[in-house]
Structures are given as structure tokens and as C-alpha cells.
Amino acid sequence: MDILRTPDERFERLLDYPFNPHYVELDGLRMHYVDEGPEDAKPILMMHGEPSWSYLYRHMIPICAAAGHRVIAPDLIGFGKSDKPSDINAYSYQNHMEWMQSFLEQTDLQDITLVCQDWGSLLGLRLAAENPDRFRAIVVGNGMLPTGDQAVPKAFQLWKNFALYSPWFPIARIINTGSFRTLGPDERRAYDAPFPGKKYKAGARAFPKLVPVKPDDPASEPNRKAWKVLEQWDKPFLTTFSNGDPITRGGDRYMQERIPGAQGQPHVTLTGGHFLQEDSPVQFANAVNDLLKRMDGENS
Incomplete structure (x- = not known):
């Protein structure tokens, strides 16, 4: 397997991203993560989706760290400063789950508050359901855990076809299009930084085709099992969806109705x-x- 590693100079002097790099080795692959705030504090695990990386959380990390929390923000394999297999077939839902499971075990995070969006939710919600003793709370913004049993929005089908077949896959423009605000040139440079060439984008292109859209997709049954855990989840579960996302619209109400901890x-x-x-x-x-202030107040 051809494994690519983005040169470090691509990440020099990025706007609003002063964080020191940290790494773990996952079966021959190097995964990068941000680790800010007090080392002995309970961690917030911020998981990004596609085609972003931990840069997406650059404005949130200092705010949560300043409140006394340890903030961990990994770059998924294929993204950010993490290694990038060049073969699109190297990426599967299960491989991403195993990489994140190994990350959890190597860092030995406990009492985690999960913060997730997009594919950070598809992986993070599974991760919490499969390791419930490690997690104390979940916050989901614009994310879901699909099983292939529900119809998918037309907007997603269009996005999937674009990711797989378009010869042009402009990372920063995609993120800019999915935001209300207009990204500045330095921000666009930062989002493009992990991908100096087409071969580096295999992981970003792979994600849409890995979403379960049929009941018999490979991840459908594991996700159903995760939902059985989430339907008994009585720890705090907060939704923070936006008002302008056509792909995940309505997912917040769906989870509020099904997950006891959302009540x-x-x-x-x-x-x-x-x-x-x-x-x-x-x-x-x-x-x-x-949310964490309320939880800590209740437990004091």
C-alpha cells in the first residue's frame, strides 16, 4: 500500500492554528492529533468529517481549553497531518473504526465528551456506543449515524457522485460552499494544505461511498447494534445542529426522540x-x- 505523508512545510504559519503536533502509530500509519488544555482534565474529543481536518475546530479548541478542559482533536487517516493511503480501496468504514479504536486505546482517554460533525459523527457515535464506559457525554452538530434503512437526501446523492467521479475536487472550495461565511485566502490555504496533489485526496473522495444507504451495506448491521446502545443511552446527549444544512436537516429531532439522554x-x-x-x-x-459546567455542578 502506497502511504503518503504531507510535507510539514505545508502546515507552517497557518492562520489561527498554533497547536503543537502529537502523533500515534496505528498499524504502520501515523495519526496526528491536537492536545490542548490541562493534561489531567477530562477530555473533549472533537472529531471532524469530510473533507476537513482538525483545523475546522481551531476557534473552538482555545475556548474549551480556557474553560479548563483537555481538548483532543485528531486528524482522521487520510486527512490533515495524518498519513494518507493513496488507494481509495484502503478506506472502509471498518478500517476507520479500527484506527479510531486504536487511537482511543493508545491515548487511554476516559470520561470523554464527544463533539462530532459529519463523518466525525458516523465514527464518533459508533465509537461511543462500542466503548460506553469511556464516554460521559455526547454533543452532535450536523451529524448522524445512518443504517441504510432510511432514505437519503438528494443532496447527498449528488455529493457522492461528485466526490467519486468529478476530476476536480477542490477541498477549500467545498468547505467554503458548505459555510455561510466566506473563507479568507489564508483559511483556504489551510484547508488545502494537507492535499498537495490528487493522490493525497483518496480518503476524502472515499467517505461518501462508505455511508450506508441500503439495509445490507457493510456498516448497516454494526450501526444498528450501535443504535441499540444509543437507544438506552441515559448520559447527556446534546444536539447543536445548524439552520442551513440540507444534508443533515431534521437529524437533531430524530436523535432527540430516540436517545434518552437527549431528554x-x-x-x-x-x-x-x-x-x-x-x-x-x-x-x-x-x-x-x-453542558460540562452543568454536569460538573450536578456532580459536585
Whole structure:
């Protein structure tokens, strides 16, 4: 398998991204993660989706760290500063799950608050359901755990075809299109930084085809098993969806109705597109901090 590693100079002097790099080795692949805040504090695990990387959380990380939390933001394999297999077939839902499971075990994170969006939710919600003793709370913004038993929006089908077949796959423009605000040139450079050539984008192109869209897709049954756990989940579960995402619209109400821990939580609708971390980062971070402040107050 041809494994690519983005040159470090691509990440030099990125706007609003002063974080020191940390790495773990996962079966021959190097995964990068941000680790900010007090080392002995309970961690917030911020999981990005496609085609972004931990840069997406750059405005939220300092706010949550300043509130006294340890913030961990990994780059999924194929993204950011993490290694990138060049073969699109190297990426599967199960491989991503195994990579993240290994990451959890190597870092030995406990008492985790999961913050997730997009594919960060498809992986993160499974991760929490399969390791419930490690997680204390979940916050989902513009994300879901699909099983292939529900119809998918037309917008997703269009996106899937574009990712797989378009000869042009402009990472920064995609993120800009999925945000209400217009990214500046330095921000666009940062989103393009992990991908100096077409071969580096295999992981980003692979994700849409891995979403379960039929009941017999490979991930459908494992996701159903995860839902059985989530339907008994009585720990805090907060939704922070945006008001302008055509792909995940309505997913917040669906989860609020099915997950016991969502009952009585102050769910919020933030202003923004699919990438709500770009549009409402302060409000998103404050919702996380407020949830943890309430939890710690109740436990004190």
C-alpha cells in the first residue's frame, strides 16, 4: 500500500492554528492529533468529517481549553497531518473504526465528551456506543449515524457522485460552499494544505461511498447494534445542529426522540451551513462548555 505523508512545510504559519503536533502509530500509519488544555482534565474529543481536518475546530479548541478542559482533536487517516493511503480501496468504514479504536486505546482517554460533525459523527457515535464506559457525554452538530434503512437526501446523492467521479475536487472550495461565511485566502490555504496533489485526496473522495444507504451495506448491521446502545443511552446527549444544512436537516429531532439522554437538554440551533464550526464556533464551543459546567455542578 502506497502511504503518503504531507510535507510539514505545508502546515507552517497557518492562520489561527498554533497547536503543537502529537502523533500515534496505528498499524504502520501515523495519526496526528491536537492536545490542548490541562493534561489531567477530562477530555473533549472533537472529531471532524469530510473533507476537513482538525483545523475546522481551531476557534473552538482555545475556548474549551480556557474553560479548563483537555481538548483532543485528531486528524482522521487520510486527512490533515495524518498519513494518507493513496488507494481509495484502503478506506472502509471498518478500517476507520479500527484506527479510531486504536487511537482511543493508545491515548487511554476516559470520561470523554464527544463533539462530532459529519463523518466525525458516523465514527464518533459508533465509537461511543462500542466503548460506553469511556464516554460521559455526547454533543452532535450536523451529524448522524445512518443504517441504510432510511432514505437519503438528494443532496447527498449528488455529493457522492461528485466526490467519486468529478476530476476536480477542490477541498477549500467545498468547505467554503458548505459555510455561510466566506473563507479568507489564508483559511483556504489551510484547508488545502494537507492535499498537495490528487493522490493525497483518496480518503476524502472515499467517505461518501462508505455511508450506508441500503439495509445490507457493510456498516448497516454494526450501526444498528450501535443504535441499540444509543437507544438506552441515559448520559447527556446534546444536539447543536445548524439552520442551513440540507444534508443533515431534521437529524437533531430524530436523535432527540430516540436517545434518552437527549431528554431535557437545552438543544440549540446555530446559525450556519454544514460546517457550523466555521459559522458559529463561539456558540458551538459555549454550548459544550455550558453542558460540562452543568454536569460538573450536578456532580459536585
